[in-house]
Amino acid sequence: MxxxxxxxxxxxxxxxxxxxxxxxxxxxxxxxxxxxxxxxxxxxxxxxxxxxxxxxxxxxxxxxxxxxxxxxxxxxxxxxxxxxxxxxxxxxxxxxxxxxxxxxxxxxxxxxxxxxxxxxxIACLGITEPNAGSDVASLTTFAEKVPGGWKVNGNKIFITNGVRAHFMTLVARTEKTKGYKGMSLFLVDTDTPGFVVSRKLDKVGMKASDTAEIFFEDMVIPDDALLGDEGRGFYNIMWELQGERLIGSAAAIGGARLCLEQLLEYTKEREQFGKPLCRNQAIAHRIADLATKIEAAEALNYICAWKYDNGEYPVKEISMAKLFAAQVSCEVADEAMQFMGGYGYMMEYPAQRAWRDSRLMRIGGGTDEIMREIIATTMGLYAKG
Ligand SMILES: Cc1cc2nc3c(=O)[nH]c(=O)nc-3n(C[C@H](O)[C@H](O)[C@H](O)COP(=O)(O)OP(=O)(O)OC[C@H]3O[C@@H](n4cnc5c(N)ncnc54)[C@H](O)[C@@H]3O)c2cc1C
Incomplete structure (x- = not known):
């Protein structure tokens, strides 16, 4: 560009x-x-x-x-x-x-x-738990205050880099109150006794990255493992999630661009019925749609990144950018596979990897549905009266 x-x-x-x-x-x-x-x-x-x-x-x-x-x-x-x-x-x-x-x-x-x-x-981030995914506020991993530190018990799942990481930025509850109150952040060395990687999870896509399930079994961490103010964990992690979504969107858009380029190359070279595939209007117009959506997703993401970089906190717009970028990346990968026909479905072509990898974008870092929920809430749709 x-x-x-x-x-x-x-x-x-x-x-x-x-x-x-x-x-x-x-x-x-x-x-x-x-x-x-x-x-x-x-x-x-x-x-x-x-x-x-x-x-x-x-x-x-x-x-x-x-x-x-x-x-x-x-x-x-x-x-x-x-x-x-x-x-x-x-x-x-x-x-x-x-x-x-x-x-x-x-x-x-x-x-x-x-x-x-x-x-x-290498770092990992521990938010999600088996019973607390989209509903972050319901997480139950508990850090109990003990003399000189904290004793942590609980369980995290789907943790990227979790098998190989040297430390985890951990979100845990420090008060047994329910909801978003009483949560705190910690920095935990993964060689701490009681930090147990129980499983390396097998996934549909993103197969080259490691994804772990982790247990904390009476894991004692020192006082100075607390990151930021006690009780501010939920707010601090919600702030972090905004940056995470912008970066995730940028990665999704970059992946979609590469996928589209590979599709263009393929449809220019592959001939059926005596002409390149891209000279069929049904295919050319679809590619035009995909290119348009990538440009739009990118522009929205840049505007959000600019606001974020200039000290604004545009939660609604970032949620829109994440929702749209994730959907566009999946659509592009799916159509790339479609217009490559049987070859697109073969493991020897990269289209299948983009198709499998991009699918995560609609789930990780906040699902499509949760992005819509944030957008609807910030639009005041659920306000009473
Ligand atoms: C490969 C991979 C890597 C990941 N990496 C990390 C990581 O490094 N660190 C980390 O902490 N987490 C990580 N995650 C977790 C990820 O952020 C969660 O999977 C995601 O937030 C969704 O949570 P869940 O899987 O528990 O689904 P659930 O919350 O159980 O949702 C299931 C379905 O219900 C829908 N749903 C839920 N609530 C509502 C609602 N109120 N209204 C409408 N629909 C709703 C969801 O959109 C979804 O479609 C990773 C996940 C994957 C798959």
Whole structure:
């Protein structure tokens, strides 16, 4: 994309570098990593290149960039063709570590943020529980105050990077009151006794990333594991979720762009009935629709990112952007498979991976239905009187 309202020449240089890295060093492994999982060196290499701290302050080893540097990273990492790598990096950069910068003490920043930016420590984010998914406020993992620290018992599920992570940004209840009150954030080293990875979960897509179920069994963590103010966990994690959704949308849109490019190439080359597939109006018009939707999803995401970067908290618009980007990415992947016919359905073509990976976008980081619920609520549709 050319320079725009949102991007400077520096952003575009970054875009070219990330794209080159993704295409040369990652894309050749996309197929293999679907079988084996992607290796940890991806984090170290990203750290060396400075990509894990683009928007973090230079004093912590970051690049001191704005929020759009992260958007560029998420969009361009998609060029590796593995949604898994992009998701794992997004968890590290845009989900598990922003609360450390925003709410952490200097010691916590030195212990967790600095090595995370270098790619020496891998992070995960522990919100979802078996009985508390969309309804975050109903989570029950409990951190009981004990002398010198906290004793944690409970269970998290679907945790990206959970098998390999060195630390978790954990949301737990610190008061037995119900609902959003009495929740707090903690930073937990995953080698703490009682931190038990019980299962590596098998998934439909995003197969190169690791997804864990985790139990906390009388896990004792020190007083200084508390991240931010006690009792503010719900509010702080809701703030984090807004950034997570913008990054998720950028990754979804980047993936959709790549998928559309591959579809264009295929339909220009493949001939049936004596002409390339793309010269059938039924196909050409559908591709035009998909290209239009990608542009619209991208524009909405950029506007939200700009507002967010300028200190606004546009929850309704971010929910709209996330909802739309997720749906567009699934639609593009589905149509790419359709217009590639039987070849699209074969494992040797990348369309199937995009189709499987993109499906998560409508579930993870808040489902389509929850995005609609937030939009409807903020529109005042449920207000009484
Ligand atoms: C691959 C993967 C990676 C993930 N990574 C992480 C991670 O790193 N950290 C983490 O904490 N979580 C992670 N998640 C969890 C993810 O955020 C949740 O799966 C998601 O929020 C939905 O929760 P749930 O699966 O419990 O579904 P549920 O909440 O049980 O929802 C089931 C269905 O009911 C619908 N529904 C629920 N409530 C309502 C309502 N009020 N109105 C209408 N419809 C409703 C939902 O939209 C959905 O369609 C991950 C999930 C997956 C699959």
């Amino acid at each position: 050319s320079l725009s309202l949102f991007f400077t020449e520096e952003h575009e240089m970054l875009r070219r570098s990330v794209r080159e890295f993704a295409e040369k060093e990652l894309a050749p492994h996309a197929e293999e990593w679907d079988e084996t999982g992607f290796p940890d060196w991806v984090f170290t290499r990203l750290g060396e290149l400075g990509y894990l701290g683009l928007h973090y302050p230079e004093e912590y080893g970051g690049g001191g960039g704005d929020y759009f540097t992260n958007i560029v990273l998420a969009e361009e990492l998609s060029r590796c063709g593995s949604g898994s790598v992009n998701m794992a990096v997004a968890v590290q950069v845009g989900m598990a570590t922003p609360p450390v910068l925003a709410f952490g003490t200097e010691e916590q920043k030195q212990k967790y943020l600095v090595p995370a930016i270098k790619g020496e420590k």
